[in-house]
Amino acid sequence: MATLNPSQLPSLREDGGLFRELDVLERLRLGLPDGFEIFHEVTWHTIHEGSDKHGEIDIVVLSPSDNVCEFRSKLDTHSTANWTAIPEQTGH
Numbered sequence: 001m002a003t004l005n006p007s008q009l010p011s012l013r014e015d016g017g018l019f020r021e022l023d024v025l026e027r028l029r030l031g032l033p034d035g036f037e038i039f040h041e042v043t044w045h046t047i048h049e050g051s052d053k054h055g056e057i058d059i060v061v062l063s064p065s066d067n068v069c070e071f072r073s074k075l076d077t078h079s080t081a082n083w084t085a086i087p088e089q090t091g092h
Contacts, residue, residue: 002032002061005039021058021073028061035064 039060046053059071
């Protein structure tokens with residue numbers, strides 16, 4: 001089972017978007033093997049070309065081999081799924 005950070009999530013699922021996000025987190029936690037780490041609501045900040053930028057990544061999964069997968073959770077009432085695959089980058 002994967003490790004979830006922070007380990008304490010809201011127990012009250014108030015809206016559809018949060019409900020789906022917490023559901024995805026729980027499924028990842030239970031479905032991924034030991035060694036995987038899941039991070040919820042990761043904030044980021046940078047300065048790019050003199051402009052201050054900041055935001056939040058809904059879910060980040062780190063594998064034991066240091067591969068990273070980022071998820072953005074959106075509630076869409078008009079479709080059942082919306083996935084985007086990002087091709088693997090080779091080299092550094």
